Amino acid sequence: MTSGTTTIDAAGVLAVARQARREANAAEARVLAAAVEWAALHQVDDLDDASTLLVEGGRDTGIPIAGEGAPLVSDFAVAEFATALGLSAASGRTLVGLALELAHRLPKLWDRVQDGSLAPWRARRIAEETLCLSVEAAGFVDAQLAAFAHKTGPAQTQRLVETAIATFMPEFARERRERAADQRHCDVNTDQISFAGTSRIDGEVDFVDALDFDDAIAALAQHLADAGSTDTLDHRRAQAVGMLARGELTLELQPGEVSA
Known part of the structure; x- marks a missing residue:
């Protein structure tokens, strides 16, 4: 195929695109690693000083940005990290929180992200679903999904999360069913x-x-x-x-x- 005087090699174009994607994934993995290192430098012991999740409208939930067992991180430090990346405060909290979720609660997925065998966006999507899980439930999801995460869709992830909740968090599952019962119709x-x-x-x-x-x-x-x-x-x-x-x-x- 030609365009003007330039010959376009279709295979070459695809090779360039694949290489660019690999480089982008590697760069994103380094950003996630930097977020974890930054968090390690700015840990706090008091939830009042820690970065917590925001909901729509900017209201603070008081819920840590990563799940149970992950370190608490200074809210000011997270804001500084977000500014360095040109992100909003909410986006910065999400990024650091998911990085911590992966590194501390989903270590098998984290290792795959860092060795380049799993696209960061896939790992982040899974981490978003495990934030509310107990340590045991998150570990179960990590162990079950790690080898297949590169080809696992949202529905499969959600099914596994539901299984983890039912198995390791029966009281939470019961409370959630009771809350949802009033909405089902x-x-x-x-x-x-x-x-x-x-x-x-x-x-x-x-x-x-x-x-x-x-x-x-x-x-x-x-x-x-x-x-x-x-x-x-x-x-x-x-x-x-x-x-x-x-x-x-x-x-x-x-x-x-x-x-x-």
Whole structure:
């Protein structure tokens, strides 16, 4: 392929991109390591002096920026580190907190980040999910995910976190279920029907149930497509809800035969 008088080598472009990504990951790993070293230089013993998580609007939660067992770090020091990187105070707290979470509570993932075998963004995404876990639960997630973290998606991580909570934090799991129970619902609005003959369904369910439901309607939607349906994916997913309601979980359609 040519552009003007310059020959563009597709393989060469990809090689440059891959090298740039490796260098960017290595640079980010060094920033995380620097954050941990900076935190080690500015540890505090009193939570009143420590950097804590902020919520939307800047309200201080009083919750340390990393999970149980990670060191407390001076709030002023974290702000100074954030300024050095050109980050906001909230972003700086998040960065330092996740670095500490990885280094002190998820050491297997941390080692992979530092040896270049795991992209930092993947490790940070996992660390965000373990901040609330006990030391034992976080260690379980670390041990289970470390070897596969480079190809683990958010849903798989969340399932493992839920397993860790149920196994190592049963009281916390019970309290969380009780809090969530008041919010769970499933409403089917049959009082208002559109001109197209459709109705709305709204619900809030347990995360694991939502994953299973999504998997089920995705499989049925694909089954409809394989049977010859030319409807959009959204339409087929909507049809799949009705199929589930009628118990058509093992519906066998011949090519060209589509469920109504």
